[in-house]
Amino acid sequence: MQSSRETQVFLSAIALALILQLVYLPPPLGPLKPWFLGMVVCYYVLEQPRFIGLGRAFLIGLTADALNGALFGEQAFRLCIMTYLLLRFRNRLRFFPLWQQTSLIAVLFLNDCILALWIRLLGKISEPGFAFWLTPLTAAFLWPFLFVMLDRTRRWRRRAPRL
Amino acid sequence: MSERAEFFNKNADSTLALLIYCAIAVALVVVDRRLNYLAQTRQAAIAWVLPIWQLSEVPARLARSAEGYFTDRSNLLATNERLRTEYLLQQQELFQLRSQGQSLVRMARLVTAIETQPTLAGGQFARVMALDFSTNQHRLVINQGVSSGLAINSIAIDEGGLVGQVESLGTDAASLILISDPQHRIPAQVYAGGERFYVSGMGNMRTLVIEKLALNAAIKLGDMIQTSGLGGVFPEGIPIGLVVKLDKMTGEGLLRVEVSPAANLTSLREVYLLPPTPAVGPIAPGRKPLENKPSAK
Numbered sequence: 001m002q003s004s005r006e007t008q009v010f011l012s013a014i015a016l017a018l019i020l021q022l023v024y025l026p027p028p029l030g031p032l033k034p035w036f037l038g039m040v041v042c043y044y045v046l047e048q049p050r051f052i053g054l055g056r057a058f059l060i061g062l063t064a065d066a067l068n069g070a071l072f073g074e075q076a077f078r079l080c081i082m083t084y085l086l087l088r089f090r091n092r093l094r095f096f097p098l099w100q101q102t103s104l105i106a107v108l109f110l111n112d113c114i115l116a117l118w119i120r121l122l123g124k125i126s127e128p129g130f131a132f133w134l135t136p137l138t139a140a141f142l143w144p145f146l147f148v149m150l151d152r153t154r155r156w157r158r159r160a161p162r163l
Numbered sequence: 164m165s166e167r168a169e170f171f172n173k174n175a176d177s178t179l180a181l182l183i184y185c186a187i188a189v190a191l192v193v194v195d196r197r198l199n200y201l202a203q204t205r206q207a208a209i210a211w212v213l214p215i216w217q218l219s220e221v222p223a224r225l226a227r228s229a230e231g232y233f234t235d236r237s238n239l240l241a242t243n244e245r246l247r248t249e250y251l252l253q254q255q256e257l258f259q260l261r262s263q264g265q266s267l268v269r270m271a272r273l274v275t276a277i278e279t280q281p282t283l284a285g286g287q288f289a290r291v292m293a294l295d296f297s298t299n300q301h302r303l304v305i306n307q308g309v310s311s312g313l314a315i316n317s318i319a320i321d322e323g324g325l326v327g328q329v330e331s332l333g334t335d336a337a338s339l340i341l342i343s344d345p346q347h348r349i350p351a352q353v354y355a356g357g358e359r360f361y362v363s364g365m366g367n368m369r370t371l372v373i374e375k376l377a378l379n380a381a382i383k384l385g386d387m388i389q390t391s392g393l394g395g396v397f398p399e400g401i402p403i404g405l406v407v408k409l410d411k412m413t414g415e416g417l418l419r420v421e422v423s424p425a426a427n428l429t430s431l432r433e434v435y436l437l438p439p440t441p442a443v444g445p446i447a448p449g450r451k452p453l454e455n456k457p458s459a460k
Contacts, residue, residue: 054177054180054181054184055180055184057184058187058188061188062191071191071192071195071196072191072192072194073187073188073189073190073195074188074192076184076187076188076191077184077185077188077189077192080181080184080185084177084181087177119189122189122192122193122196123193123195123196124196125196
């Protein structure tokens with residue numbers, strides 16, 4: 001029962017991230033929009049790795065590509081690498097204070113930006129604008145909120161039957 | 164030890180998996196880019212996720228419509244302002260055109276009158292430059308003066324009838340005293356019967372007055388009043404106006420007649436100026452027109 005609730009939260013978080021990815025934002029905010037899907041996947045790799053492995057990350061990435069990818073396989077590739085890195089350093093990252101975690105998330109997303117650029121070069125797609133390089137910062141900025149929010153949602157879900 | 168080995172093993176596994184997945188992903192990217200094989204797959208996927216797209220469009224659409232509402236509102240206000248200004252300008256133009264048209268019509272009438280009446284020949288046109296329509300004096304300034312051959316007492320008419328006479332002269336301007344000026348008098352007569360009298364101004368551009376007429380004077384409502392030509396200055400037969408009111412002055416046995424001027428005094432734009440005529444015939448009783456005009460002032 002609890003596990004199914006958790007699954008629901010997980011699926012809805014992923015779905016929400018996918019939708020957010022598609023949401024149009026007005027020009028000053030649009031290019032700064034972080035990669036929500038990557039953030040949610042990050043959270044789950046850190047907190048609930050049983051939900052997410054490389055295979056699932058790959059599938060989620062493919063779904064995201066089908067939705068809004070520049071190239072089919074691009075986000076799958078990026079998610080895989082991100083998941084792998086996080087799984088590697090998960091044990092350390094989990095015990096970092098939130099601000100350190102946040103700065104590492106920024107670095108991780110910067111790495112992801114470079115990967116995305118590489119994929120784009122591979123696919124001969126035009127380079128993204130300057131704002132693209134600021135998305136790690138917005139991701140880092142939003143990370144604590146997302147972290148706390150998802151934590152709360154999961155716990156609330158878990159506690160709800162008891163209350 | 165075994166734990167450690169397992170850990171490394173797991174790591175190795177995941178690295179292998181990563182490599183495989185990455186290879187697949189890169190292959191997908193390259194295939195997608197170069198061969199475009201996956202376009203259909205992607206389209207199918209897109210068709211499948213279309214509801215999500217639409218759902219994700221909702222806040223965007225809301226934001227856009229809100230944005231549209233606000234920009235539209237400000238745009239509308241700006242447009243409204245612009246259109247209003249344009250409307251006013253065009254209205255003004257229209258009025259100008261209309262008044263030009265009217266003055267053209269009037270000019271045409273005047274020209275016809277001048278051409279058909281030999282007594283009106285030899286005059287000249289002048290534009291009205293300035294007006295002074297206080298209750299005590301009705302003057303207007305025209306753009307012709309001595310340089311164009313005007314003389315004191317030149318007669319000004321418009322397409323309807325008598326307007327006034329030149330009172331003072333400049334080189335290129337002249338001041339006219341209007342027939343509606345309270346100090347102005349014209350020797351006049353009834354067109355039909357020939358009854359003679361003076362028509363005076365009373366400081367009202369729409370009304371002239373004939374004071375102290377005998378009760379049995381041959382004058383009735385609707386009679387045409389014109390200049391008599393007596394006493395000089397005004398040639399005979401220039402229309403002054405129509406009788407619009409006959410008042411019996413109580414206790415005096417006299418008639419007071421109000422005349423509506425034939426000339427369009429309220430909206431003069433140009434006048435036709437005639438040289439003053441020398442006196443013909445006997446001088447009318449009372450003061451002479453020359454003295455009637457406020458030359459003493």
